[in-house]
Amino acid sequence: MDLAQVFLKKGREQKFWLPNSQILLAVSGGVDSMVLLHLMELVRGDADNHVAIGVAHINHQLRPESLEEEAFLREYCQQHQIPLFVKRWESLPTAGMEEAARKFRYQFFSELMRKSHYDTLMTAHHGDDQLETMLMKMLRDGNVQTAGGMKEKRAFAGGRLIRPLLSFGKEELLTYAQAQEIHYYDDATNYLLEVQRNRIRQLVVPPLKAENTQALAHFGQLAQQLQWLTDWQQQHSRRWFDREVTVKSESLHVPVASLTTLTAGEQFFNLQYCGQRIRENWQVTLSQEQLQQILSSLAGGKPQWSVSLVGGWQFRREYDTLVFGPASLVTTASEPDRLAESKEQPIHLKLGETTFLSQHEWVGLLAVHQDAASGNFYINADDIPEKVKLWSEIDQPLPVQFPTEVVFRKRQAGDRIQLTNALRKKVSRILIDKKTPNEMRERSWVMATKEGQLLGVLPQALSYLSIAQETDKIHYRLLYKYQEVANRG
Template structure:
């Protein structure tokens, strides 16, 4: 085993002279074997090793085991770092323990300048993990199991024992007379991993002794497949994806060019990106709904995917992002000659045509609409958000719902929600900014123009 381990380490550059390698050692047979192997390698290749141990305090023997491990490290001139887990949750213990462990490892990597973290995951762990993932969610990305190497805490995380079976590890531990500990909780059948370990894996091994090698081979093939998929999706995203604060979007036509299989993996990649950057999870069910909805000929739709997040399709554009609330929208009263901001991105003035408008500096380069106003335009108007039932008189004979105008103009839903209407004090709609004006507000060529409405926006 030592010879195979050394050959594997040299082939994959697990170490080099001067490396600083942190070993995650629980005290079980697998982690003690990793420790012993790395002790022998450090003599031969001249690198530094340290041991990180978490005292989970879940068993009466935990403290004694931590003390014995500390004593072992002292006797073998190995740096030892221990941390106790004080705040043990009542539920989700396994995941919480893992989070706690890796946070400690990351801290040690940064504080003591370790460039590598090694854990003692072995081939049986790989088989168990892949079975668990396939049972739980059936996701390709998760089914690949445990990677032998990945980035971690500014360095790398390596699992150098993944190609060795549990039997090989226990045989080596016995040969070396290692003082490892047995965790009795590994035999509790109320834990899924333990049930697989005790009841399922032995049956699979009896069916085919090569099962561990086959699953390791499958894991590698899945990793390669995922890398191919991710490379292709990343290329598409770099070309077609637009990113804003807490939102990503793309043109639907560019998405629908993709074959259906690529549409799914593109959305899955975006879901992982959103999870990583915003800690927002998009369920598999919602991913399937998005794929289906994008394949249908609907001009607009929206789907809530998480608290405060939604997917919105507006004609030729799809956006995944935070919901935008209009609860803070105000109602403004403007008199002729007044000006002011309606929002951070909108400014309005109703001014005499003969006067020079004193524009705020920030709005000077914004887009604008300048509308001459009819002589009978009221001296005071109300500016508010549109409501159901609003109608505007476009001509003497044509009165139309504001909502219908917005639909006809193909105004996206999110813009519709931001639309302002201008009314007189009797609630007659004079304008829909920046879409339409009532014929009663528009100055005709024969009018002597006294005022204009200036709307600046970005």
């Protein structure tokens, strides 16, 4: 069975073309794409297929022969009654030529498919291209997600991109072109060793083939198995993500327990999938090095740590949760330094007064009134700003002996609070025991007497000196309203 028969048989089985398909062929004029064009003309010629084809050609204008190749394709397509679409690359980059050319090509193909109503794009990538791509990917990033190389079929521009020649080697295509007397152009730039792909093609692939004549077939099998494996793993990680991870407008939250019960491999791939979603949502890339840092920190068992990412973002652990979000919510200085650098001035508040401690915090020492008719006690609702009414709150009746004036300030290193008559505790220890995240620690306010005795650390704890006894007649209440970090903005 010759190459054409194998191609036609596989195309029908794999549904490379469907009845009434409108197929756009990417044709450069080289042997690979000219063979593809020849084969697809055979498909078009079979009346049972009802297939239409068109040709898209990019003139990169990098070689003197470019105009000759373009003219040849114009004449060929006119003789064979094939629609031809040509675009010239006018703005050439000074660096990154190969990647820029690829982006330019596929943007053109995408525009053509949508504008001219093609449902399938076919390119002439073959088995040798696949082997070269796999080697390049392994050299560049060593990532199993990309090590499988190019897929034979994938979605593209509202339709499909198909590479129907991936199961054929370059030598097979050359032999077929010679036998069928197919005219093609040989691109001299494919032999320039300044290009990585060319070095792999000229210096690496030939020894591999010489070592084992089945090397090309084995790499093809490996590519397929890696793609299947990656698809399976992605489905597994997607299910874990949908079940365990919470995505908010500016952050992503992962329960630590959902990872620590897994194997190291499962942790890696699930966090890698988180990285994919982070890149999609916020255009922030999680590198392999950063991913390994996160895994290492997770294995270390510390309750809090952080890994800095690009653009002012951060992956951090806050006790039972891994959080991806802006690093601006957290400082990286040591605790004494952070406290010493705090610029908030102390705020004095008398009984009956209210104030905003910050944009997201409000506090009042509110008078308690009694309804003459019912005897019920209440706080005047007009004393509470409308914008804070739905915020989280601490509402505490104050004892009769509560000071007439208190001070609200940011905590200081060494602060201690008398929780009960017999228990005195460091504020820092209270925050640790309550697993208070760093950003909440940073905005914690200490309430103290003018003489400096601590009455509470908000919103975490109150001294027994701030809690009314059951026998007290209540005259004032402490009402502290605060907006949760996740709900800001």
